[in-house]
Amino acid sequence: MTTATDLMIVTMDVRSARPAEPGDLSLALAGAEAIDLIGAEVLTLRGDHLLPGLQPALGDGLLDEAASSLVRQEPYESIEDWLWRRGRGLSRAYLAALEKDGGITTRRRGWNPLRTTEPALVDSPARSHAADRWHAGDPVLAALAAAVGITDQPAADSLDAVSDPVVTVLAAVNDAVMELEAVRQRQAVENAAFDNVWRGE
Template identity: 65%
Template sequence: MTTAQDLAIVALIVATDKPVAQGELSLALAGAELFDLIEARALDLDDDHIVPNAQAPTDDRLLDEAAAALVRQEPYESVEDWLWRRGRGLSSAYVDDLERIGLTTRPRGRRNPLRTEQTEPAYSAARRRAEERWAAGEPVLTTLAAAAGIGDEPADDTEALTDDTVTTVLAAVGDAVMELEAVRQRRAIEDAAFDNVWRGF
């Protein structure tokens, strides 16, 4: 299991009580994939740019897909650009992949992911591992989850969050989530203004 898979499982568990925003979760999952690829030695960070290493199979379909998608020519891609490019639709991809490998259950005839009456984690070793990391307050997982609107932001003085690579990725995820919310607010204002114009006719 990977951090991205653990985050997807936690999101499905939390969605039992409330829906999880797919846009924020997709950005957080893209960030989680960076941590998994760093752990697999598939990439390094040079400041805020992603420098790929020789690609080696990770035995995880989505993570291998992520590694194959890395920009391998200079100038390398920034973490922020990666989050937006890789994150598009990623929450649905993880829900589908967890179902494909038998880690979720979904009643027949229902298709909308991240609604727990339709998709929920099966009881498995993978679910127990994700729940244990979540219950232990593992800093990277809980910070990514908080960015996706799941749980509370962990204390930022945790030793695990002092590593430059970790803080770079987590900061980029936080910035991307804020930018996404700003875009939504601008659209809402524009839509409201448009509606007001039509009311004047």
């Protein structure tokens, strides 16, 4: 199982005050992929740029896709650029992969048959793996979950045993999520101002 798949499952399985925004989740999933590619020695970091290495088969379709999409010409790609490019629509891709693998089903919301359906996790090895990792307090998974707002930020010292490249990726994920939230807030203000103009306020 990959960190991105575990993160996707955790965001669906853990009770939270608010669900993860799809855009935030997509950025975090791209970060999770980068972290797993670092762990598999498919890429390394030079400063904040991703240096691709060998491209072995990783046994996961989406992670193999991520590896094959790495920029292989200098000056290579920054972590920030990777998150925005690779992250585009990535939460939908992981949701579709879980459904294809039988990890989720769809159920109707409420009693009204006209209401839309929502995805629901089923008991599966993937769900058990993610739950075990979550309850064990995996610091990387906890930091990614905190970035998308489904839990509080872990203690600073929880990442002491995590490698510097992984910490760099986690910091980039947090920065990207905050940037996206700032964009959403600006759009909300602009939309409110536009509505006020039409109402003559």
